[in-house]
Amino acid sequence: MDGEALKERLDRVRGKTREMVRDLKVPNVEDLKALIEDIRQEQTEAKYHPDKRRLDAVADFFAYTEEEGRKFFDEVDRSKKGKLSLDDLKQAMKKRNLPPRYAKAFMDRAKGPNIFARTISWEDFHGVMSERESTVLRMFNSMSMSRNGLLKTSDVKQVLERLGLAATDENAKSMVRYLRGSSEYTRQGYVTYGQFRNFLMLMPQEVARETDPSRLWFEAATIVQFSPPKRAGSVGMALRAAFAGGLASASTTSMMHPLDTLKTRLQAAVGKGPSLLELIKSVPKLGPRKMYQGIIPSVTGNFAGHGLRTATYEVVCIALAPALALPMVTETTIQGLGSGIGTLLGTCVRIPCEVLKQRLQTDQYPNVIAAAKGITSTNPRALYAGTAATLTREIPFYVTGLMIYENLKKLAVGLKGGRELENYQVIIVGACAGALGSVMVNPFDVMKTRTMTGSVPLGQPLFMSMAHIVKTEGPLALMKGAIPRMAWIAPLGAMNFAGYELAKKAMNSTEADKTGKEEKEETMRTAPPPQELSPPPPAPPSEAD
Template sequence: MRKRRLPRRCARDFLWRTRSNFFSKSIGWKQFLSLMEQKEPTILRAYTTLCLSKSGTLHKNQILTSLKSAGLPVNEDNAAAMLRYLNADSEGSISYGHFCNFMLLLPSERLEDDPRNIWFEAATVVDVPPPVEISTGSVLESALAGGLASALSTSLMHPIDSMKTRVQASTLSFPDLISKLPQIGLRGSIPAIFGQFSSHGLRTGIFEASKLVLINVAPTLPEIQVQSMASFCSTVLGIAVRIPCEVLKQRLQAGIFNNVGEAIVGTMQWDGPKGFFRGTGATLCREVPFYVAGMCLYAEAKKAAQHVVNRELEPWETVAVGALSGGLAQL
């Protein structure tokens, strides 16, 4: 299907009509032969309507005659394109086998159309893809998946993050901090998990929506630029949501406050509303380059890996590529 530049819907229709059961993802020779027997009479009739040579084949002259009789543009370039499309042999001729291989892949309803129009259109007309619609469902799914993944990783790593913050803010020795881990391990976990869930969910959703908008607005824009611009916009907006939660988390981890409510009231009294956004500039300078570089590295590394293995990546391979890209971006 890909070699013929046929739409993916043709592949889905072909598999749907030939598979042995609803859950099957492949077809066997018996299913293919059954479909062949159904379609071949129609394909043979279509082939005989063309201007065939005495040997029952098609050369450039016969193709030009067929184009003329169908009222289609008649020129050498179109005839050559049609020969190339069906993989003409070394003598520049098309046999019934070439024609059948092409027609067999088409949906059944297309077989009733004029074969000259079908062949000409497939060989010479460049399909203009329709605008990519922004599916609210897919964006929400991406946002939820991104938020849950980040929240889970944050909850697992929070005790280590708390230890790091205490080491930076305390004069206690490392053994003393280890002994206090049960008391400080979960401090600040609520704002940390909520902040990561909301910010990364928002970032992932905006990233997917921004990509679709950019593809429609500027379809000629290189993919790496689309990735960079979408990542930049999504990261800036995501950080705006995360910063207040990050401030509360760090103050709870440092032991300045005992609970989330006290941290909110205390921050408001000490610094006012702007206190919740303390360190925004430094965070943006750190996070934006990291996420933009990370997303671009991930996209390019994934394409390179798929090119090497010549197939779609398995889930664990995708995770490995993502981990490698994140590590390189961190450098």
């Protein structure tokens, strides 16, 4: 190539280079800052968000748990129709030495809103297991296990030592064999996550939450019961319940008696009568003696009636506890029945005291003896005046009040993440339950007051008297005294619920201290405890008005 040609080619290259440099866009400072910030943000987020490898590992884990769950479902499904019945779940519990009531709890949770369903599908079964996956995984990881994710016999022994249980080779091997299940694995000394998961999923959530799962595993595998049943039907238990209930009712009733007197005077007035504001203004004129008129029969009747009611309630709940295994039978159903029976018996004891109290509150007699003589002089049956109205009011009140309290308490416990309610929270829940229940049955309370004070003829049918009041005084007459009654029942219910539970807890703890050492040393070579109700809540506040 000659010199001219080379020069010409170099000139062309220089020209193209100038054009490229001229067209090159150099980013400004702001663009460079934005680019640097994007790179820094990407690096920061990478520390807190899983990369693809970790996401793939999570996907593999869920695929594994679904496969293990499906195998477990097929194992429990004896009919091989893709549906689990209550009997299938009971058989699974029996095979694992677990109480049959766990089957009922699992079935109810899996059915969800379909309360009349007799079977559950794989989707229902998988839904229950999935919602507890993270909790079970944390429990499994809290135990010492090898890097391959298996829980070995040596790890099980360490767990037993941590719990203060007998950490022997035989116990650890028994626990491993218990979860391994089939005989082909009995010589392999390890447990997989799927086997541990299937065992824990069978337990009610509150049981697994309140008790270390390793202890539950140990007790089920070795068929040893360390703790006696929480409740046992006995005369001592009934007497303690009666005394606690009677003491709580009598003390709270005596504190709220003046407000009850105002309510009785307001309801007993036929026709327009004095208003609530007028009665409140008349309190200084009435004085303490008039405001506490009738307190002796009130406290006596409430102590006896409420004590009998709570004792009956406790005994009925324990006696009917095995019925929890039946379809569509819940704790609330049994508690409602126990409350109804207890109310019927307690009311029969308290009605004569109620008649005496309300006659004294309306100034018909000067004292209890004069009232008793005057009422029984013509007809002894007059002491039971208002029985129909009282029962018509109290049985719905106590049943609905108990259910309102139970559901409000469950709601409050759920909002607290399953932790036990503080005393002040029990007081708030009891106040709300008492107030709502009192409003619902106020018309029958008006009829009770009118009958017991003699404003309604003795023996006249309840609904005939009610129709007469509506006709002559208007429908709102049946809601007379609703506001003072709510103001009376709300704090009464708050104190009554809290007082009952605290008194009962104190007596039960005293009883437990006496026998605690003996119970800890004993081991019962028996199956797990029979079905039992969780400790039922106290009956609603006494309606001694």
